[in-house]
Amino acid sequence: MVKGVIMKFSEVVVLLEELNKTNSSLEKTRILSEFLKKCNETDIYWISHFVRGKVFSDIDKKELGVANSLIIKAICSATGINEKKVKDYWRETGDLGDVAEKAVRQKTQHTLLSRSLTLSKIIENFNLISMLEGAGTVSKKVALISELLTNATPIESKYIVRMILGKLRLGVGDGVLRDSISKAFKIPKEIVERAYDMAGDYGEVAKISLLKGGKGLKKISLRVGTPIQSMLYIKVNNVKEAFKVVGKPAIIEYKFDGLRTQIHYDKKRNLLKIFTRRLEDVTNQFPDIVKYARKNLNCDSCILDSETVGLSKDKKNFIPFQKLSRRIKRKYHIEKMVKEMPVKTFVFDCLFHNGKALMDEPLEKRIKIVSKIIKKNPDLNTCPRIITSDEKEAEEFFNKALGEKQEGVMIKSMKAKYQPGKRVGYGVKLKPGLESFDLVVVGAEWGQGKRSKFLSSYLLACKHPKKDEFLTIGKLSSGPTEEQYEEITRLLKPLILETRGREVIVKPQVILEVSYQEIQKSPKYTSGFALRFPTLKQVRYEKRLNEVDDLNKVKFNYESQFQGRL
Numbered sequence: 301m302v303k304g305v306i307m308k309f310s311e312v313v314v315l316l317e318e319l320n321k322t323n324s325s326l327e328k329t330r331i332l333s334e335f336l337k338k339c340n341e342t343d344i345y346w347i348s349h350f351v352r353g354k355v356f357s358d359i360d361k362k363e364l365g366v367a368n369s370l371i372i373k374a375i376c377s378a379t380g381i382n383e384k385k386v387k388d389y390w391r392e393t394g395d396l397g398d399v400a401e402k403a404v405r406q407k408t409q410h411t412l413l414s415r416s417l418t419l420s421k422i423i424e425n426f427n428l429i430s431m432l433e434g435a436g437t438v439s440k441k442v443a444l445i446s447e448l449l450t451n452a453t454p455i456e457s458k459y460i461v462r463m464i465l466g467k468l469r470l471g472v473g474d475g476v477l478r479d480s481i482s483k484a485f486k487i488p489k490e491i492v493e494r495a496y497d498m499a500g501d502y503g504e505v506a507k508i509s510l511l512k513g514g515k516g517l518k519k520i521s522l523r524v525g526t527p528i529q530s531m532l533y534i535k536v537n538n539v540k541e542a543f544k545v546v547g548k549p550a551i552i553e554y555k556f557d558g559l560r561t562q563i564h565y566d567k568k569r570n571l572l573k574i575f576t577r578r579l580e581d582v583t584n585q586f587p588d589i590v591k592y593a594r595k596n597l598n599c600d601s602c603i604l605d606s607e608t609v610g611l612s613k614d615k616k617n618f619i620p621f622q623k624l625s626r627r628i629k630r631k632y633h634i635e636k637m638v639k640e641m642p643v644k645t646f647v648f649d650c651l652f653h654n655g656k657a658l659m660d661e662p663l664e665k666r667i668k669i670v671s672k673i674i675k676k677n678p679d680l681n682t683c684p685r686i687i688t689s690d691e692k693e694a695e696e697f698f699n700k701a702l703g704e705k706q707e708g709v710m711i712k713s714m715k716a717k718y719q720p721g722k723r724v725g726y727g728v729k730l731k732p733g734l735e736s737f738d739l740v741v742v743g744a745e746w747g748q749g750k751r752s753k754f755l756s757s758y759l760l761a762c763k764h765p766k767k768d769e770f771l772t773i774g775k776l777s778s779g780p781t782e783e784q785y786e787e788i789t790r791l792l793k794p795l796i797l798e799t800r801g802r803e804v805i806v807k808p809q810v811i812l813e814v815s816y817q818e819i820q821k822s823p824k825y826t827s828g829f830a831l832r833f834p835t836l837k838q839v840r841y842e843k844r845l846n847e848v849d850d851l852n853k854v855k856f857n858y859e860s861q862f863q864g865r866l
């Protein structure tokens with residue numbers, strides 16, 4: 301590959317093949333960093349998404365929305381092979397990427413390739429697919445994929461299909477990409493990671509690294525309208541432990557059971573946006589927050605961190621997050637939902653105020669700014685809190701929060717900076733109840749009898765501590781209500797990769813919070829552990845795959861059982 305020359309897709313495929321062949325993260329970093337050095341600014345942006353198995357950036361709302369059935373149609377259309385045969389191949393291999401490779405190989409034995417595919421052609425068609433809406437969408441999507449497959453070599457076809465279906469699985473996670481950018485452009489890892497926390501997009505970070513190096517990355521700062529990673533908190537078991545971590549005195553706030561909402565406001569630009577913890581833009585879904593934030597923010601610009609809690613229709617009671625989560629994905633009849641499920645927002649932090657980033661300022665100063673910029677009103681509130689060094693007072697506040705049906709309390713250091721995306725000891729959470737994990741569903745079974753239309757018995761997995769892989773840890777068959785079975789089945793059905801009798805394998809995407817009574821060692825699951833009596837607590841819509849709990853946390857909790865720590 302020569303820098304400055306249009307990149308052929310075949311060159312990208314060589315990279316993907318090489319990454320696929322090695323299990324070593326160090327080797328992946330070496331291969332990828334060499335490749336990034338040779339990219340131009342457009343290529344590097346896209347390559348950074350592709351190697352992580354994504355087509356678009358995390359903060360981009362774009363999606364391809366292509367199911368297996370559509371890929372089958374595109375393979376048939378591009379190769380002239382009939383649908384029955386394509387499905388037979390699929391049954392044999394279980395991977396539509398392999399099917400595309402095989403089908404295109406058969407066709408190319410008879411014809412000569414018309415022209416070679418470029419990376420920009422792939423990007424063009426992916427963008428077009430993501431923009432399609434309304435009547436005729438399916439056939440237009442099939443035509444755009446088929447056009448790519450018609451001009452692709454067999455091996456290129458395999459990767460195009462895997463990319464579209466989100467099944468590249470190259471083992472390149474955020475860590476490998478961060479290290480590769482760092483190595484390619486000789487920029488310290490911490491600077492690359494900080495830039496990502498601010499920009500929320502590795503494509504953008506890689507592009508700036510190439511064009512402007514570390515100096516350019518350092519200039520990435522908070523921008524009103526661009527979401528940043530939320531700061532996270534570690535768990536403690538009691539007030540004493542909390543003070544040990546955060547020091548005295550500490551800021552103690554209610555831990556509300558709601559949706560993390562990052563509110564971005566700029567009066568001059570007439571901008572008001574709301575983002576979730578997954579950096580999803582949910583402004584359209586919450587016109588009520590938009591309205592009351594516009595009305596009650598007394599500043600020129602700000603970025604606020606807050607928790608939005610659902611209320612009953614008469615606004616008298618809080619409702620659990622699980623119910624509120626139905627508002628997050630809503631596209632239609634939003635006004636009706638606003639009436640049925642009103643919300644209230646509790647602001648607990650301010651990261652930006654009137655043109656100035658506040659992340660390095662101490663929390664005690666940031667919360668004073670919050671109080672200053674929010675007018676007194678019933679909908680947008682400052683978070684209830686106390687500041688104390690007294691354990692008894694802290695415990696009373698914790699009990700008060702529980703008495704008001706909140707999840708518990710957050711205990712935060714007065715001096716804390718805002719650390720995006722990190723679980724640092726600047727703040728801790730204290731809540732009662734059984735220990736739980738956030739695990740991803742990788743398989744399920746069709747139920748029997750009255751549950752026969754539901755997928756049940758969910759095979760759960762935790763994250764590999766180093767690789768982008770998931771390790772099974774147990775099956776969950778208790779806890780879900782009828783409604784939840786229906787909901788989880790609806791989420792899992794489009795993710796089915798393979799069916800074997802009543803069992804299905806699904807693409808890891810649906811994350812469940814699962815409590816358990818005990819962790820046991822077990823050769824039955826690939827993690828080496830099994831959860832005893834796993835029970836569903838809730839579906840974690842707001843979490844991303846990289847937030848699934850990893851094997852280290854499982855091991856830690858396993859060992860803690862013997863030390864009486866949990």
Ligand code: ATP
Nearest residue numbers: 532533553554555556557559560607648683710729
């Ligand atoms: P949990 O499972 O306990 O909800 P989590 O894994 O989702 O935790 P944590 O970082 O452990 O995430 O807990 C912090 C979450 O609690 C935040 O993402 C936020 O949505 C919520 N929260 C509620 N009240 C507050 C508050 N006063 N300050 C900070 N976060 C709060």
